[in-house]
Structure formats: C-alpha cells, structure tokens
Amino acid sequence: MTTLTSDYSCGLRKLSGMTLLNFALIFPVWLIGQTPPPQSGEKGSQAPSTEKPQTLTPKKAPQAKTQVEYDAYQRIDATTDPKLKMDLVDKFVADFPDSELKGAAYQQGLRGAQMSNDYEKAVDYSRKTLQVYPDDVLSLLVISSWIPERATDNDPQRDVKLKEAAEAAKKLLEVVATLQKPADQTDEQWNVQVKELNGRPHAALGFIELLRKNYPGAEEELEKAVSYMPAEPTFYYRLGLAYTYDKKYDAAAWDLARSIALKGVSETPARYALDALFKAYGDDPVKAGEEDSI
Secondary structure, three states: OOOOOHHHHHHHHHHHHHHOOOOOOOOOHHHOOOOOOOEEOOOOOOOOOOOOOOOOOOOOOOEEOOHHHHHHHHHHHHOOOHHHHHHHHHHHHHHOOOOOOHHHHHHHHHHHHHHHOOHHHHHHHHHHHHHHOOOOHHHHHHHHHHHHHOOOOOOOOHHHHHHHHHHHHHHHHHHHOOOOOOOOOOHHHHHHHHHHHHHHHHHHHHHHHHHOOOHHHHHHHHHHHHHHOOOOHHHHHHHHHHHHHOOOHHHHHHHHHHHHHOOOOOHHHHHHHHHHHHHOOOOOOOOOOHHHHO
C-alpha cells in the first residue's frame, strides 16, 4: 500500500472527529480512596468507616476539628447516591472551607461524578483534589484522559486544555514510578494495576498527540500503551488512525483489525476505518481477506 485516495482521507478525518471524542472512561474502583480514613478531632470519636482503606501511598490521616464537621463528612461517606454525594461535598466545603477533610471530600465528589459520568464535575473535583493532594492517582487519570475526549477543534481553550492533560499524564507516570505495593495485595494483583497505571497515561499522551496531528509522537505513545495493556481495543483503534494519517497503511490495517477483534466501544468505528482502507485500493473487504486479518 502506498497511497490513499483523497476521498478516503477526508472521510476518515470526518469519522475521527465524531468518534475519537465519545468514549466514556470509567476507571477501576480500586483507584478510589487513596487517603486514610479521616478522623474526628474530638476524643472518643471513631473513624468514619469500618472498611479497610484502599491505599496506594501512605498519607497522614486528616482530622475533623469538631463533631459537627466529622458528622457532615460521615454523611458524604455513607451515601451511595452519586448526585446526593456531590451535593453533600459542595455543602461540606462551603460550611467548612478550612477543613483538613476537604481533599478527602473532593475525592468523594469525584467518586460521585465518575459514577454519574459527569464530565464537568469530574474534572472540577479532580482539579480541586490535586490542589490538596498533587499526587492523587485518580485525579491525574481524569485530567489526563477525560479532558482530551472533549477537546474539540472549535474550543478556544483547546491547546491550554491539551497542555494541562499532557502535564497530568506525565505527572502520573512519575507518581506511578514511586508507588509501593500495598500489603493486602498479591504481586500478581499489583503488577496488573501498575501496568494499567502506566498504560493509561501513555494512551492519553498518544491521543493528545493524535489530536495535535503529531502522528509519529502519537504512534510512539500508543505503542507504549498497548505494550502495557495489550487487550485494550480503543488503544489499537487510535494507533491504527495514527498510522493511517502517517501513511503507514499496512500497520494501520493490522491495528484496526486488532481493535475489531477485541470488541469494545471502538469496534464499529475501527471496522468502518478498516473497510475504508481496503476500499481505497479498490478492494472488496470480504474478498481481500479483511475477516482473516481480524
């Protein structure tokens, strides 16, 4: 394969503008709750949860200054309703602006926003969490991965947002390199998590470079992403698009086929792109062996 028709090239770019930005990203539950459970500053009070905290890095437990503040946080922690959780977080921060529990409250708000797939609130809570906990893994994941999904060409803040997302992804890679395995996890469990924590920021950087039309840069980052997470179909789809725009059509066909084979949200757009790739050369996808490739 050496050239693409102009109709195919234009059509695929239109396709990418519609499909690249529509993947909802919900991160694993184990990433939530990275700070120790908050404690009341009053004697005789108990920690707000009997569950064993899930920690990635040890942090000093924040304390409530009064029982009223402690109880208000307890209500946030106890509710399972995402919208109510976010409402309680906003009220808590308004009522106790100097609380040591503010960062933990923002983490709870992020949990609610993630459960609701609320982009604006998720990004807002992530930014606020990072002001308190600059190394917060889930917040860095949201900033690096969710923001590029909404970075449309007509957004005047697009370049600023992409820079913020790229910086968060690079910061996350630095944080991951310093993490230590929690005592309650096996080596196998931890290795899986570390691979994902490396794969997702590399995928975010690759997508950012794809949006910037830096196709070699996108290829480099997305290749790293699939090396960590070889079963993630969206990464192959975006890598296939990067190869296509970079006129590496054979590599593009293979990665689009991998995306299709792995199913997931990228299966339909990947098949459309692969069909278009075959048809651009006058080939019938069925006769040309598209299914064999998949």
